Amino acid sequence: MTDHDLVRGAGTRLRAAALALARVPLCVIGLPLVPLQLYAYPLVLVTVGVPMLLLFTALARRYLDVHRWWAGGVLGEEVARPYRVPANRGPMTRVRAIATDPQTWKELAFLPLNAVVGVACGVLPAALWLGGAFGFAAPLLWIAGADRVAYTAITTNTPGSFLLAPLVGLLHLAVAWWATPRVVRLHARFVRFFLARSQTEALTHRVRELADSRADTVDAQAAELRRIERDLHDGAQARLVALGMSLGMAEELLARDPEAARDLLVEARHSSSQALSELRDLVRGIHPPVLADRGLDGALRALALTTPLPVEVDLVLDGRPDAPVESAAYFAVAEALTNVAKHSGATSAWVRVRHENGRLGLMIGDNGRGGAEAAENGGLRGIERRLAAFDGTLGIASPVGGPTIVTMELPCALSSVKTSSSSGTA
Incomplete structure (x- = not known):
C-alpha cells in the first residue's frame, strides 16, 4: 500500500x-x-x-x-x-x-x-x-x-x-x-x-402477487369474453339474422313481385355491409390489425390520429416486444388516452416509449386538470390489472391542477428490428 x-x-x-x-x-x-x-x-x-x-x-x-x-x-x-x-x-x-x-x-x-x-x-x-x-x-x-x-x-x-x-x-x-x-x-x-423482506416473506409476497395477478387476469378475460359475446349477439349476429330473413323473403317474392324482392336484396346488402363493419370493429378491439402489421410504433401513431386532441408520439425501440406484451402496451396506452380525452380537460397529450434495462417503459402525459387516481373499477385500475398479468407496474403523478404523467413498465425482450419515430398529431 x-x-x-x-x-x-x-x-x-x-x-x-x-x-x-x-x-x-x-x-x-x-x-x-x-x-x-x-x-x-x-x-x-x-x-x-x-x-x-x-x-x-x-x-x-x-x-x-x-x-x-x-x-x-x-x-x-x-x-x-x-x-x-x-x-x-x-x-x-x-x-x-x-x-x-x-x-x-x-x-x-x-x-x-x-x-x-x-x-x-x-x-x-x-x-x-x-x-x-x-x-x-x-x-x-x-x-x-x-x-x-x-x-x-x-x-x-x-x-x-x-x-x-x-x-x-x-x-x-x-x-x-x-x-x-x-x-x-x-x-x-x-x-x-x-x-426489508426476508427471503421467506419475499417468496410469500411474490406468491400472493402472482395469485392476485392470476385472479385479475381471469376476471379480465371473462369480462372480455362477455363483451365479445354481447357485441356479437347485439350487433353482427342480429344483423346476420335480419340478413337471412330478408334473403328468405326476397326468395319468396322473386317470382310474383320482383321490385319488392329487389328492395329486400338492397336492404340485405346494406345489412351485410354493416355486419361486416361491426365484425371488423370487434376484431380490431381484440387485436388491431395495424398492431400486427406495423408494430407498436404504427399502432400508437394510428391511435394518436383517432384521439380527439393533439397527441405527440415519441418512440425509440431497438426491436419489437413479444405479441402479448405489445398488445398489453397498446391497449394500456389506448385506455390512458381515452381517460385523458374524457376526464382531464386537457388540450394536448404526449406518449413516450423506450426500452431500457430489459423493461419496456411507456409514459403518457397531458396538460389537464390533474387529480387522476387508480380508483376501483376505473380505467387506470383496469390498466394496472392488465399490466400486472405481465409483472408490469403502473405509476401515477397527477397533482391537482396538473399536469398528469402516467408511467408504465413491462419486463420484456425485444426482437432485432429497430423502431424509432417522433411525430405529432393535430
Missing part, C-alpha cells in the same frame, strides 16, 4: 466515522413515532384514529425510507419497500392492511432498537479516532505545558510512560482503521434485516 493509498483510505474512513456520528440524531428522532402510532390504534374505534394512524404511519415509513436509502448505498443493493398494497384503496382497507402487515410491527420494534444500535455504531468509530488523536497529542501538550497536570495523571510520572500514550493512540488508530467500515456495514445490515 502506497502513502497515497494510505492517506486516501484514512480520509475515507474518517469521513465515514464523521457521517456515522452525524447520523446519531437521525436514529434518535424516530422514537416519538412509536407512541404516536400505538396511540392511534385504539382510537380507530372512534373514527378519529383512522386519519391519525394513516398520517403517523406515512410519516414513519417516509422516515424509514431514509434509512433504507442509506443502507442500500452502504451495501450496494436496493433495500426495497416491503409493504402490502391493498387492491381497494379505501381508508379502512388501508388501516386493515397496516394493522395486519407483519412489517408494521417489525418497524415498531426497529425504531427503539435502532436508537441504541445507531448511537453505538455512530459513537464508537468517532471515539476510536479521537482516542488515537489524543494519544499522539498528549505528549506534545505535556511538553508545551498546556496540559501537564492531565498528562502527569495519565503517565503517573514514570520514565517509560512518556511513550505509553502514543502507543495506546496507535492502537486506537489501528482498531479505528479496521472497525470503522465494518461498524458502518454492521449498522446497514441491521437496518436491512428489519426494513
Whole structure:
C-alpha cells in the first residue's frame, strides 16, 4: 500500500466515522413515532384514529425510507419497500392492511432498537479516532505545558510512560482503521434485516402477487369474453339474422313481385355491409390489425390520429416486444388516452416509449386538470390489472391542477428490428 493509498483510505474512513456520528440524531428522532402510532390504534374505534394512524404511519415509513436509502448505498443493493398494497384503496382497507402487515410491527420494534444500535455504531468509530488523536497529542501538550497536570495523571510520572500514550493512540488508530467500515456495514445490515423482506416473506409476497395477478387476469378475460359475446349477439349476429330473413323473403317474392324482392336484396346488402363493419370493429378491439402489421410504433401513431386532441408520439425501440406484451402496451396506452380525452380537460397529450434495462417503459402525459387516481373499477385500475398479468407496474403523478404523467413498465425482450419515430398529431 502506497502513502497515497494510505492517506486516501484514512480520509475515507474518517469521513465515514464523521457521517456515522452525524447520523446519531437521525436514529434518535424516530422514537416519538412509536407512541404516536400505538396511540392511534385504539382510537380507530372512534373514527378519529383512522386519519391519525394513516398520517403517523406515512410519516414513519417516509422516515424509514431514509434509512433504507442509506443502507442500500452502504451495501450496494436496493433495500426495497416491503409493504402490502391493498387492491381497494379505501381508508379502512388501508388501516386493515397496516394493522395486519407483519412489517408494521417489525418497524415498531426497529425504531427503539435502532436508537441504541445507531448511537453505538455512530459513537464508537468517532471515539476510536479521537482516542488515537489524543494519544499522539498528549505528549506534545505535556511538553508545551498546556496540559501537564492531565498528562502527569495519565503517565503517573514514570520514565517509560512518556511513550505509553502514543502507543495506546496507535492502537486506537489501528482498531479505528479496521472497525470503522465494518461498524458502518454492521449498522446497514441491521437496518436491512428489519426494513426489508426476508427471503421467506419475499417468496410469500411474490406468491400472493402472482395469485392476485392470476385472479385479475381471469376476471379480465371473462369480462372480455362477455363483451365479445354481447357485441356479437347485439350487433353482427342480429344483423346476420335480419340478413337471412330478408334473403328468405326476397326468395319468396322473386317470382310474383320482383321490385319488392329487389328492395329486400338492397336492404340485405346494406345489412351485410354493416355486419361486416361491426365484425371488423370487434376484431380490431381484440387485436388491431395495424398492431400486427406495423408494430407498436404504427399502432400508437394510428391511435394518436383517432384521439380527439393533439397527441405527440415519441418512440425509440431497438426491436419489437413479444405479441402479448405489445398488445398489453397498446391497449394500456389506448385506455390512458381515452381517460385523458374524457376526464382531464386537457388540450394536448404526449406518449413516450423506450426500452431500457430489459423493461419496456411507456409514459403518457397531458396538460389537464390533474387529480387522476387508480380508483376501483376505473380505467387506470383496469390498466394496472392488465399490466400486472405481465409483472408490469403502473405509476401515477397527477397533482391537482396538473399536469398528469402516467408511467408504465413491462419486463420484456425485444426482437432485432429497430423502431424509432417522433411525430405529432393535430
